[in-house]
Amino acid sequence: MTRILYSLCGADAHRPFSPHAWKVVMALKHKGLEYTEQPTPFTQIPNLENGFSKTVPILRDGNELIRDSFDIAVYLDERYPDRPTLFGGEGGKALSRFVEGFSQTVVHGAIARIAIKSVHDTLGPADQAYFRSSREAIFGRSLEEVAADRQREIDTFAEKLKPVTHTLKFQPFLGGEAPLFADYILFGALQWLRVTDGADVLGKDGLLASWFERLLDLHDSAGRVVTAA
Template sequence: MTRTLYALSGTDKARPFSPHVWKTKLSLAHKGLAFDITPVGFTEIPRLEQGATRIVPLLRDGGKLVSDSFDIAVYLEGAYPERPTLFAGEGGKAMARFVEGWSQMTLHPAIVRIAIMDIHDRLDPVDQAYFRTSREERFGKSLEAVAEAGRADLETFSAKLEPLRHMLKFQPFLGGDRPLFSDYIVFGALQWARIVSPHRLLAEGDVVTDWFERCLDLHDGLGRSVTAA
């Protein structure tokens, strides 16, 4: 069966950077499922699969189309129950919902402010125009003003990781002894920053850094297949 994952990329099509795409890439690898990547720019997304989605990742699994990284994980868990679990039961799925909310409400906004110009500069011109217009409308200010505010986020980002830091004192992964989808959620956010921005958000010797390095090594080093900015 052919699987295709549509992944958000900039000018360099070999460097997909979306945090949500990275969640799905690791989820597919976790399940041991082969897949091909089709890189797309922001402005190409509405034309994918005859207008099937407004967001990526979008997974085509044979005749099935699934969008949204969490929905894809749930689909994979149900479609391939004999393969390694992404949730380890309903409790794990509920925990992943909480982790996703924390990541998207706490980590993602800070990363956007820190890396917004880095993201813009890595896009094709047509996508740069879309990105600038849409993000300036969202923030109510210029990209440059958002980036200026992001300087403060660099100083406070480490503190935002304290809940993760606390949990990792007791176990090597959020999932326990082995990673689960919850790990891929947070990894996706930090991998996004690693790929698009030269700013280093993790300090040497931090338990979060050690966890992130373990995640980079998972599935034959899938996370390291794209180098840091």
């Protein structure tokens, strides 16, 4: 059966960096499902699968096409119920939305402000033009003006992750004794930063750093294979 994950890359196809696609990489490996990854530059995404989605990740699973990382995780858990669960029950599925909310409304903005220039610089020429115009419209400032806040964002990053640190005082993963999709949600964000920019926001030890290292080790070091920027 054909199983393809369309993810996102810059000029180097071997350095996929989309936080949402990384969630799906980890989810597919968690379920033990073989797949081919097809990293795609921003401006070529509209050509994928006859224009199925404006954004990645997109998963082709045989005859099925699914977009959106959360919807893909739900699909995988329902389609392959005999493989390890991504949610640990209905309560875990519901609360994973809250982790997504935390990641997207607290963490993503901070990472975008840290890594915006690094992301830009990894892109090919067509993507650079698209990225600059779309992101400058979102921020209402030039990329360079956003990037001027980089060090301040790095300095305040661990403070924003206090809810994660609290959780790790009680258990090794957000999902408990073993990782669940909730861990991969935040992993995706931090891996996006690691691959594009490499800023050290978690420190060298402590609960956050050791949790992220454990996630990088998972599934034959699937995350670590792509080196830090």
